[in-house]
Amino acid sequence: MKSVISIIVPVYKVEKYLDRCVQSLINQTCKNIEIILVDDGSTDNCPDICDGYVERDTRIKVIHKTNGGLSDARNAGIREATGEYILFVDSDDYINLDTCEQFVLTIDDNVPDIVVGNAKSIENKNTSNIQHNFIASRKVVTGKQYLKAELKSRTMYMMAWLNMYNRVFILNNNLEFKVGLLHEDEEFTPRAFLKAEKIISTDIVFYNYVIREDSITTTKNKAKNAEHLMRTCKELELIYNEIEDAELRRLLMDSLVNKFLSIFQAAGLHRKEYSYLVDKSFLRGKEYTIRNKLRVALFIFNKKIYYYVNKFGKYLKR
Incomplete structure (x- = not known):
């Protein structure tokens, strides 16, 4: 059977x-x-x-x-x-x-x-x-x-x-x-x-x-994880660009913003030695929700400030 x-x-x-x-x-x-x-x-x-x-x-x-x-x-x-x-x-x-x-x-x-x-x-x-x-x-x-x-x-x-x-x-x-x-x-x-x-x-x-x-997901050195996830974001971008449904395309692009910023924060990519991983231009034009528009604006202005604002905010919520 x-x-x-x-x-x-x-x-x-x-x-x-x-x-x-x-x-x-x-x-x-x-x-x-x-x-x-x-x-x-x-x-x-x-x-x-x-x-x-x-x-x-x-x-x-x-x-x-x-x-x-x-x-x-x-x-x-x-x-x-x-x-x-x-x-x-x-x-x-x-x-x-x-x-x-x-x-x-x-x-x-x-x-x-x-x-x-x-x-x-x-x-x-x-x-x-x-x-x-x-x-x-x-x-x-x-x-x-x-x-x-x-x-x-x-x-x-x-x-x-x-x-x-x-x-x-x-x-x-x-x-x-x-x-x-x-x-x-x-x-x-x-x-x-x-x-x-x-x-x-x-x-x-x-x-x-x-x-x-x-x-x-819990390893302390997340640089390699970040590198792989950043690469995935760029590969998915190519797929999402081909989607005819404009709203779905924007939502999926917005999800790439979430992935990018999440791994940036989790891996501590604000440090100088990881600058090669952080392509600010990738985020431009992908933000769709108001929340992500604000996050991207702060990130592009200064990624270190973005990192510490998020870190401090999480500390306050504990």
């Missing part, structure tokens, strides 16, 4: 967390799934652990490959997948046990390109919701309509693992992840939604996103 959902799990040096993740998959209430563990050249015990799962559950496949990064591992999983739909789960996270069942019930006969879910962010013992604003009960909209609604409410999250994707849709549109890129979801997700003709947004909270001290 063909699996309804293929769950792709990139695995790299996560032996401490892997079992929690895999247990959340093999114990799904919907049994008609396949689980693809992609060992991305892990140098710990993960390869052996993955092989052990295969012996215990016939729904599990393991791909052993040389290290190529998260994007390369996900792409390898996509090529191996046979399910009608694909879910991405990072190996240090986990999903609720009724996730696949809830998604299957949502699909019905609609055959959507993407089904959107929601998540909980977990850091130490603190949790918060990653919740989309646009939830129309099983109403099918286009990806562009969805993007416009979510961008207006500032709840368009770019994490690829928040969504379930139609496998044929991914293959037909060559929607692979860009290899060698940090923050690969920021580049992949907008492209996917711009191509999608059928989106179903749900109120399903299924994903548990665990923030670790040694993760990419």
Whole structure:
């Protein structure tokens, strides 16, 4: 029987967390799934652990490959997948046990390109919701309509693992992840939604996103992250320039302003040694909301003042 959902799990040096993740998959209430563990050249015990799962559950496949990064591992999983739909789960996270069942019930006969879910962010013992604003009960909209609604409410999250994707849709549109890129979801997700003709947004909270001290998002030296995200912004600019819907184009360009200024602040790019990363001209003409018009005006006037105004403002809110 063909699996309804293929769950792709990139695995790299996560032996401490892997079992929690895999247990959340093999114990799904919907049994008609396949689980693809992609060992991305892990140098710990993960390869052996993955092989052990295969012996215990016939729904599990393991791909052993040389290290190529998260994007390369996900792409390898996509090529191996046979399910009608694909879910991405990072190996240090986990999903609720009724996730696949809830998604299957949502699909019905609609055959959507993407089904959107929601998540909980977990850091130490603190949790918060990653919740989309646009939830129309099983109403099918286009990806562009969805993007416009979510961008207006500032709840368009770019994490690829928040969504379930139609496998044929991914293959037909060559929607692979860009290899060698940090923050690969920021580049992949907008492209996917711009191509999608059928989106179903749900109120399903299924994903548990665990923030670790040694993760990419929490690393202290964020210069490399900044360089990759700045490059992504410029690549997305080329795509967004081709969008005919003027309002959507402006909203997406405005979202690039948010990405640019956010990584500038987080990575401390006001310092002289990072001046090569900061292209002020990139921001000009992209700001759309009043908030971003003011932010860009201050940034262009003086990036150091912009940095310290934001830093001081955050300190006051603590």
